[in-house]
């Protein structure tokens with residue numbers, strides 16, 4: 001009997017996280033999905049269970065340390081393993097440095113960087129145990145192309161995403177020898193709720209954006225990499241002359 005793989009996916013109720021959950025569930029994975037809104041999580045979980053796997057739902061706000069600790073403990077208690085930790089939940093705020101409220105900067109760092117760090121720390125024993133002596137466990141962090149190439153009015157957001165990339169790369173130096181490695185996926189605009197403000201005429205049509213399914217394809221590919229293949233960063237750009245723009 002082959003062992004079923006298990007993933008913990010934050011922000012799994014919609015957008016990119018939901019697309020990754022769908023892809024992994026379709027490939028026979030068991031899942032824990034988390035977000036703040038319980039109804040959306042339950043609805044998503046029901047749809048995912050159609051694939052025949054187990055889906056656990058955990059409400060956790062990324063700004064709540066205790067909820068993060070409960071989330072990692074609940075995943076480990078449920079499955080006893082973590083083949084992929086998908087750090088996806090995040091928030092975006094635009095604004096020039098000139099008048100960007102520092103409270104918003106603090107919240108961005110809390111959700112986009114501090115929570116990922118705590119998740120990484122909380123899941124590390126389980127990730128190490130899953131990798132064992134000859135296997136692999138993957139951390140997949142959804143960063144952004146703005147973490148790689150600068151974009152106007154995204155100093156605060158972009159810097160959290162750049163720090164997330166750095167976190168993955170440095171983590172690999174510490175942990176990849178134990179079979180646990182991290183990949184920061186850095187997409188340009190993806191057609192989700194978060195990019196709603198930039199869609200439409202004169203802006204970017206939704207149908208010309210990267211899809212959640214595209215990001216899921218990269219995430220799933222990362223889970224297929226073995227212990228001796230480390231992919232620190234994967235930039236996913238939109239086509240055209242502005243490849244380095246979101």
Ligand SMILES: NC(=O)c1ccc[n+]([C@@H]2O[C@H](COP(=O)([O-])OP(=O)(O)OC[C@H]3O[C@@H](n4cnc5c(N)ncnc54)[C@H](OP(=O)(O)O)[C@@H]3O)[C@@H](O)[C@H]2O)c1
Nearest residue numbers: 011013014015016035036037061062089090189190192194
């Ligand atoms: N869309 C883009 O253009 C784009 C491009 C590059 C990178 N990204 C990154 O990709 C990730 C996913 O974005 P998305 O576009 O899929 O966003 P989305 O459609 O807005 O979905 C965000 C998900 O995260 C959850 N979430 C939001 N804030 C949370 C919080 N404080 N605590 C816990 N869960 C929270 C949401 O559920 P609840 O609201 O119920 O909590 C939802 O499940 C983010 O890290 C984002 O920065 C997005």
